[in-house]
Amino acid sequence: MFAIISDIHSNLEALKTVLLDIQRRGVKKIYCLGDIVGYGPDPGPCLDLVAQHAELSLCGNHDHAVFYEPTNFNVSAERAAFWTRTSLEEEADAERRNRRWRFLGALNPREELNGFLFVHGSPRKPINEYLFPDDVYTAPHKLLANFERMEQLTCFCGHTHVPGVFVDDPYFETPDEMGDSHRYTIGEEKVIINVGSVGQPRDRDPRAAYVVVDDNEVEFIRLEYNIDVTAKRIRDNPFLDDFLGQRLYEGK
Numbered sequence: 001m002f003a004i005i006s007d008i009h010s011n012l013e014a015l016k017t018v019l020l021d022i023q024r025r026g027v028k029k030i031y032c033l034g035d036i037v038g039y040g041p042d043p044g045p046c047l048d049l050v051a052q053h054a055e056l057s058l059c060g061n062h063d064h065a066v067f068y069e070p071t072n073f074n075v076s077a078e079r080a081a082f083w084t085r086t087s088l089e090e091e092a093d094a095e096r097r098n099r100r101w102r103f104l105g106a107l108n109p110r111e112e113l114n115g116f117l118f119v120h121g122s123p124r125k126p127i128n129e130y131l132f133p134d135d136v137y138t139a140p141h142k143l144l145a146n147f148e149r150m151e152q153l154t155c156f157c158g159h160t161h162v163p164g165v166f167v168d169d170p171y172f173e174t175p176d177e178m179g180d181s182h183r184y185t186i187g188e189e190k191v192i193i194n195v196g197s198v199g200q201p202r203d204r205d206p207r208a209a210y211v212v213v214d215d216n217e218v219e220f221i222r223l224e225y226n227i228d229v230t231a232k233r234i235r236d237n238p239f240l241d242d243f244l245g246q247r248l249y250e251g252k
Contacts, residue, residue: 001214004195006033006120006158008050009062010040010084011199011248014208015049017225018198027212033158033195034060034107034120034127038077039244040199041233043084044091047100059107060120060159061128067104072128076241083239117155123192124149130160131192133172143170147190155192156211162203163196163211163220174203175220186216193218199230206251 003022008015022030032054037043039062050057062081065073066088070081088104091097109126111118119126123146135143147168164174168190175182184193196209203209207222231245 001027001212002029002031002055003027003210003212004031004033004118004156005050005054005198005210006195007035007060007161007197007200008032008037008040008046009035009197009199010037010043010046011230012040012042012045012049013227013229014199014225015046017223018208018210019049019053021221021223022210022212025212030054031056031113031118031156032058033118033156034058035062035158036060037066037084037104038062039080039240040230041237041240043087044096044100046199047088047103048096051099051103056111056113056118057103057107058111058118058120059109059127063104063107064127067101076244080240080244083237086239112152115152115154117150117152119155119157121159122146122157123155128159131157131166131194132160133162133164133174136166136170136172140170143192144168146192150190150192153188153190154186157192157194158197160194161197161201161209163194163209165218166192166194178220182220184218184220186218196220200248201251204251206249 032050036050065081066084070078122129122131165184195211198208212219227248234240234245
């Protein structure tokens with residue numbers, strides 16, 4: 001049994017809520033699919049918690065942007081990336097500062113573990129390719145090309161902040177379509193499972209999202225957290241755009 005988290009985006013309140021829930025459920029292993037930083041007000045503490053609790057951590061496009069350079073980012077995301085870098089550099093504790101940078105620099109783009117593929121974006125472009133639910137209608141060739149790249153039957157990803165399961169018909173199934181249990185059973189067909197976002201959901205549900213995998217059962221979990229705290233910290237930060245806090249209330 002293990003939990004998968006992704007797209008925390010420096011949202012400490014959401015991350016702490018999710019970690020407490022994982023602990024309450026007795027889940028010992030945590031895998032993180034990237035974008036620990038970016039957008040939000042608490043990059044350092046989020047890096048510390050993920051480094052402490054996650055057995056596996058991958059590189060997301062915002063992690064990559066902070067360590068290297070932001071490319072193809074909108075203005076708000078770029079501003080947040082540059083501020084995040086400055087914030088990490090200005091950490092007064094040299095040991096903590098260096099530990100965070102070493103952790104960021106060591107993040108891999110993809111991992112294969114126990115027969116599963118783990119990426120941030122997609123199987124063929126693990127850091128920055130988006131797989132949107134609408135792609136089943138507007139870009140089915142993109143989804144099919146990703147399924148062709150997969151040697152494994154199951155891939156877990158994040159990046160779009162929208163939880164659900166792609167099958168290679170192609171088709172996308174939301175957690176709500178799975179019934180009251182919000183559980184998906186992994187079978188013998190190829191699937192790409194998006195675990196959703198801890199810190200910035202975009203499926204019109206503001207609650208933090210993550211999954212727990214128990215054998216072949218994937219449970220999609222949503223948790224309320226204190227959005228007010230994160231939104232206020234964003235508003236109080238002159239280098240972060242206010243809408244980055246407002247969007248948290250709307251789940252988009």
